[in-house]
Amino acid sequence: MASTEQKMSRMQLTAMVVGGMVGAGIFSLPRTFADATGPLGAVIAWVIAGTGMYMLARVFQSLAERKPDLDAGVFAYAKAGFGDYPGFLSAFGYWIGSCIGNVSYWVLIKSTLGAFFPIFGDGNTIAAIVVASIGIWLFHFMILRGVQQAAFINSVVTVAKLIPILVFIVVLIFAFRMDLFRANFYGGEGVSGSIFEQVRATMLVTVFVFLGIEGASVYSRFAKERTDVGKATILGFVGVTGLMVLVSMLPYAVLPRGDIAGMRQPSMATMLEAVVGHWGAIFVSIGLIASVLGAYLAWSLICAEVMFTAAKTSDMPALFAQENKNKVPANALWLTNIVVQLFVISTYFSRDAFTLMLNLTSSMSLIPYLFVAAYGFIISRRGESYEVRPEDRKRDLIMAAVAVIYTIFMILAGGLKFILLSAVLYAPGTLLYVWARREQKKIVFTTAEWVICIVAVLGAVVGVYGLATGLITI
Template structure:
């Protein structure tokens, strides 16, 4: 039987996991998302906030990977080390279920893209679209069951292939740059097709999207147990972050130089296709659409791997039931992968009743991931504050400041997302605690400490409030 310890990924493969995770559905939706909210200045401010915030988050992941090498699948392991068993579980569960929701958004966007050419797919939630997505889910499922190394290699190839149309889009728009149009779009169309409101309100409207497109920054950290060198985890995280940020900023800003903001705001998703079509003609939409299909399928592969790995690692760390810690003969966490894809399948079917499934899945994925991110940053701050692993004092003040900024950034993102998504998150977190109960029963251990019980009660209060809000129409999806 293959052992997971024998499967090693080098720096290039780990960097591919980061870039492959981050460059997915989100980047192809950026022009319309920003065009519908703000102008050039607002977009620049949003990316400065997001870039600085996520850079500090990347630095926290890098620091913790080096200072706590014993904590694998760091996204949830750090939360447990800093705040106890139940918050460690919530971090793992939230990250996992949020990733499952994100995978659903990929299938919706794929079918929406095809819908521009084949009307039977509609906006990605017709019966035929759901049937086609279901076939895709299980084709990927059985491919991944053949081995992590094989899937990681395919991801590396796809990552290279999908960057090409994005770079082509950027180059074409640079040569088509119209300074007068770019200047006219500086402050946004506050009274017309733009987002309206103050500059702060405009920027706030883009915040959950910037979180969504940065999800995957921890891809190397999640796969730390496969790294050939531990130092590669942090390096891959930073390289992947810088490369992805540069691409996303250019894809956001350059459309303002070829189309008026209301025109950008009115484009069909994936809006990159509409922008390029307006510049070079219909073939541009086809070109971008093909790139999107490659990109999103690659991102789906990467996130399917991450979903299964999080459940597996949480089980091995006694935060999830033992069943999810089983590997097949190829060293793949098969039970975890089965549960992941069953959940994705159920959610894909549920999109049939959704009016804007892509936007909902995008925002909810971001909201679910912010709490695990916040706990990672808080643990990094706690470590530096106590001086743990800083016996020589080198880098302590720097890491303290970086972790503090990362924690403030994620807290602000939760606020910017709004109470709606906090409550919808609780709607998933509270019932999901049944898995924690199962795991604790298997171990014969105490369920909660006093603090953990308080967190559990708050989660259920939020869950009940979300149910009431949905039934009364206060919360719409």
């Protein structure tokens, strides 16, 4: 397939952002927010999350324009700013976190079907695992046929899955009752904790629903115009943020907060059912399945692309830099789906597979985000690449600083448990880096990188000990 046929338009890049962001999380927002807080706390949470992620989106936009030679930005920026091993850790963390996120999609699909077909249970029964496994490999062989074809399908699915969300919003606007909204404003009966604690309880959820904001940046090598990468990132971010705020806020004006907090997930389906009847639950459930499958497609593409690009720049073994005749990174895709398959099988032994996968995905993704924000801060502080439009430097410095503070705050908010679980994945993953360095006959670690590696290994040892003794529960 010719390279010109592989190029993506601005709308396709925007669809990659929207497709990555609008996945499972948005369908669970009504209950998730109502369980923790009222409209006041929700507004504060969205202001914090929206500001932090907007600043991060602007950092992605600025770097896409000022560092056009750095493709697959998430990991490339970490390497450029902090060295080979941190670059590898960013690529590996982003890749394995995305694989885990893909597992959560399959669990949620089967859990949704479990409401209608008990054989699927909570998404981790044998029947659910078998059906999910079939789905994994159907997507795998479809993607092998070509990135452009998969991107086109993602664009179509992105439009299709937005329909139930828009219908939900319109129905709730017509059902809006100001008296209920006022009664729920401070949380009403049953809400616990200070407003700070209420807001904190929603923050990790906002991280998960914002994952995918970097979709256009990861696929920047396929952009028809480099400037489309930054524009697609901002377009996708603004549009999806608007949808998520409406989905989480409108229910407060339709039902008491306590009733919303008691709904089963996906709560958007239960919420619409309460307003229009049973057809609402079916309608949203169909939309959720389309949404999650679309998000799974987008993230499968992103996973393979990150692994492929890391291999092309010698940060992963050369085996994963090979493409098939359709210009698809086939070996990277095979490894990605083998890992997803293994995690899907492991859900059979998990008590709450979806929550665990969701939290791990958020935790693993925040570390690469921190590298990106820090690199944006470094180059704006140095004035690097600001020969063109030097007047933008101060603005970019402030935005990058806010993005750094936000990502550090979110990593700490996640707690020590998920930092240690992340180390359990990072430490053995380092073997891929050692393999790649040996291939190239290069020194494996510098002195500083040895320190980072030892810290990761020690964290992994503590994490494994915690899991073995029950100090860390999953």
